[in-house]
Amino acid sequence: MEEEEEEARALLAGGPDQPRSGAPAASGAPSALCDPGRLAHRLVVLLLMCLLGFGSYFCYDNPAALQSQVQRDMKVNTTKFMLLYAWYSWPNVVLCFLGGFLIDRVFGIRWGAIIFTCFVCVGQVIFALGGIFNAFWLMELGRFVFGIGGESLAVAQNTYAVSWFKGKELNLVFGLQLSMARIGSTVNMNLMGWLYSKIEASLGSAGPTTLGVTLLLGGMTCILSLCCAFALAYLDQRAERILHKDQGKTGEVIKLTDIKDFSLPLWLIFIICVCYYVVVFPFIGLGKVFFIEKFGFSSQTASAVNSVVYVISAPMSPLFGLLVDKTGKNIIWVLCAVTTTLVSHMMLAFTAWNPWIAMCLLGLAYSLLACALWPMVAFLVPEHQLGTAYGFMQSIQNLGLAIISIIAGMILDTRGYLFLEVFFIGCVSLALLSVVLLYLVNHARGGNLNYSTRQREEMKLSHTE
Amino acid sequence: MCSCGEPRRGWRRCTPSPMLLLSLLLSTAPFGFLGEETRQVSLEVPGWPDSPQNLLHIQAVGTNSTLHYVWSTLGPPAVVLVATNTSHSVLHINWTRLLSPEPEGGLTVLPMESVQFSSALIFTRLLEFDGVSEATAKPPGKPYPSYSLAEFSWNNITNSLHPDTLSATFQGHPKDDPTGAFANGSLAFRVQAFARSGRPARPPRLLHTADTCQLEVTLVGASPRGNRSLFGIEVATLGRGPDCGRIQEQHSIDDEYAPAVFQLDQLLLGSVPSGFVQWRPVAFSQEQAGRASALSCQASPLHPTLAHSLPQSPVVQAFFGLQQNYCTFSLTFGASTGPGYWDQRYLSWSMLLGVGPPPVDALSPLILGIMAVALGTPGLVLLGGGLVLLLRRKHSSEYQSIN
Secondary structure: OHHHHHHHHHHHHOOOOOOOOOOOHHHHHHHHHHOOOOHHHHHHHHHHHHHHHHHHHHHHOHHHHOHHHHHHHOOOOHHHHHHHHHHHHHHHHHHHHHHHHHHHHHHHHHHHHHHHHHHHHHHHHHHHHHHHOOOHHHHHHHHHHHHHHHHHHHHHHHHHHHHHOOOHHHHHHHHHHHHHHHHHHHHHHHHHHHHHHHHHHHHOOOOHHHHHHHHHHHOHHHHHHHHHHHHHHHHHHHHHHHHOOOOOOOOOOOOHHHHHHOOHHHHHHHHHHHHHHOOOHHHHHHHHHHHHHHHOOOHHHHHHHHOHHHHHHHHHHHHHHHHHHHHEOHHHHHHHHHHHHHHHHHHHHHOOOOHHHHHHHHHHHHHHHHHHHHHHHHHHOOHHHHHHHHHHHHHHHHHHHHHHHHHHHHHHHHHOHHHHHHHHHHHHHHHHHHHHHHHHHHHHOOOOOOOEHHHHHHHHHHHHO | OEOOOOOOOOOOOOOEOHHHHHHHHOOOOOOOHHHOOEOEEEEEOOOOOOOOOOEEEEEEEOOOOEEEEEEEOOOOOEEEEEEEOOOOOEEEEOHHHHOOOOOOOOEEEEOHHHEEEEEEEEEEEEEEEEOOOOOOOOOOOEEOOOEEHHHEEEOOHHHHOEOOOOEEEEEEEEOOOOOOOOOOOEEEEEEEEOOEOEOOOOOOOOOEOOOEEEEEEEEEOOOOOOOOEEEEEEEEEEOOOOOOOOOEEEEOOOOOOOOOOOEEEEEEEOOOOOEEEEEOOEEEOOOOOOHHHEEEEEEOOOEEEEHHHOOOOHHHHHHHOOOOEEEEEEEEEOOOOOOOHHHHOEEEEEEEEEEOOOOOOOOOHHHHHHHHHHHHHHHHHHHHHHHHHHHHHHHHHHHHOOO
């Protein structure tokens, strides 16, 4: 009690960002860090929030970074290999609707983040044990458990962000969280292959045990995330005590009956979302061996090329976000992104040009699409249905990823890489068709999806008059 | 799909070229030597009931050319390939000469002036390497003593002759087998001729024409001498001119028919009109050949060899006379990690042998169709929808003038 009173008095005495007059800098710094209202403390919390998702994103793409090793050591074909991705997506078809509910009503944000991070850790450990015991079904189970935690952890991360940061800072925070996630993916791509070869050298032979040990070591990042979850829970509880702020909530209300109210443009956006992401993530999952076999790259270079999409996405997502915010005209940007992806896949399929170019284009297109597509949902759907719309979008995105991952593996085993790329081109073309239809429908109905920012502000002003 | 000029040492990238467009147009059926699309193919095992039944004569007759393939396991497995410019040429075998120690002149194609091209290929040795050698050793590893294919005893091929599929199989094992390595094993050479162009269902699905025949080499059941032995085969061709030329590695974007194999290797035997040997650098370690059992195939460069260091083939000597200069290369299958012969004690590799320009793969109609729909539909919808909107706007603007 006394401790709390002291802290509260200290809070009232100093302003939010004013240095204490007369107090030496040494004593000022720790108290700024410990003061939940001050920027320094919130930066610490921001760092923890970013690291919270690091482990999950690092481990998500472990199979892609170790594709040849997994296929060789566990003796599986590509179809079974892609099941590692499919099993991650299956639980999220349902959990996308439940994430908000679980955080708001059942666990609370603090325990929710801890529980989801535990799922991530346990899932990765089971995945690694599947390697050590040479049981592929155990690996699939591990990915399933990992998937239960992974996507819901992202919801928890976002909820923490909204709770601690408001207004203009929030976009920056979301951007930083996304960038950190992408850094995690990039580090995974470039590190795991090297780590495997080091373990192989020290254990003396390749095999399922080597694979399992490598995955366990990679899982240490999940332990880091778990520590961050605990730290955040403690700091959040402390801030609630000191600042008397409420525990963060997602505020999402999911009503599945709202789905019948979705308009045609919204369904077209859903189709674009599904068809687009299935040509990015499964492709990256299979990309490393593609670059080794078609372009003759070494394992290290192939991993680096494969990670280019994430490397580019980290800095470009905030920049493109700014661009789309300033100019509006979302449909045109989506059209640009989808066309660029089509060009990129055609380059990879029909030419032997340096794949760095195609992958850079893919990275730019992927970042642009994310910034232009998701906000359009908010233009089409009233606020009380937004949670359902986003939840549904993510649910079918995961469903599409799960199904197409398996189909991609099957195509690769029977028909080869050219046919796989042509299949992806077909999916992008479907997305392109949907964008074209969206533009036409929007134009015909006089909709506001493609308004420039100025037009949108004029509309807002005319509504308030 | 690529136009590769002179082959360079090691791996090289190709870019698509006008050949891509041309091959798209020719994607229905490639033309064979002298434009022959189909041939009348007949297989015979010449000789009399007591003769060694291990000589196969394949005669592929076209409208104004004939191809003779003489496959034989008298000595090491070998093939003599002769192309003539008439549909009436015949193969003449002098058995006494052929089976004597000096077989020169035992094999002739008459009329001799009609012979446009002739060449030979001999499979001299079965090689074996120790795959688990130290990293410092050069791949494929330390060699075990090789099996000379001249010291094999071969089966009677009349039993394995299938006129319906135009194929025959030579199967053999070493005459002297002290270690019993081939007690339950054999090395088989399956020869198949074709009457028209097509593509077999079995990987690596090499595109063949009427001017080619296919050879599938299969090693089954032989006991390897190490835990992870890599097998290989040594091939010799007749030396022509001062240097032996190179194996051309053609890289392409198309791996539809051999998943994850983007390369086609070929060796030209002689100058125009020339024969060729074509293969995909892949072998399979399971009878259900597929991507999971694909082994990489490394080809050594061609090096000139003198006749005395190679097992001699009576058939080649019978047709070409005593030859001093040969060019040999060896193919090794597999690597020390991944699938290998040790999985199921099975190894199979295929090649094409033929005359004229080697067949060129083209994109399948399915892919072309998907691309046409994928690229065309959004464009058409945009055009169509745009037109509709324009017309609607013109229509509605007429109404706005009314108060």
